[in-house]
Amino acid sequence: MGKQLDCITVELKEFIEKQKIFFVGTAANDGRVNVSPKGTDSFRVIDKNNIVWLNLTGSGNETAAHLIKNNRMTIMFCAFEGKPMILRLYGTAKIFHKRDSGFQKYSNLFPKNAGSRQIIEMEVDLVQTSCGYAVPFMDFKEERSTLNSWAEKQGEHKIEEYWKTKNTKSIDGFDTKILGS
16 A cells, blocks of 8 residues: 655656646645645656646636745646555755746756746755545546747736736735846
């Protein structure tokens, strides 16, 4: 059944690369816990204990606000096709905005996306697998192009305006630092 490991194995890296969706969990010391689904080609395993993912513009910015307050993060993958499995990556993370050198360091790992907002780097300190026997089978049809099309149509200036109105504070009022300190 389940296992706990101290790193991402080659087999688990291959599993991650096949997944079409992952879930990110974060929380500040108080306020709400946030779980966000993430898709598109936005996740990379750097090495056995480090991952990065590209965070795209969305209606909220909870992950950024939480990581400023408390850098713990959990990422979960579920096998919706093939052999059942749930994979969780536990660790500490830091967030890089477009103005940060870390963003520049990793941005070339991902396809260009007009809605690119941040890159999250996570140091993985625990890897856990579990059976996934109750996870349903679901067939992947295709990626949604809606978010990328919207971002391209907005352009850089309108996206920054959107960030000002929708992405500077979490639902609990925590600063996301998307526009600077």
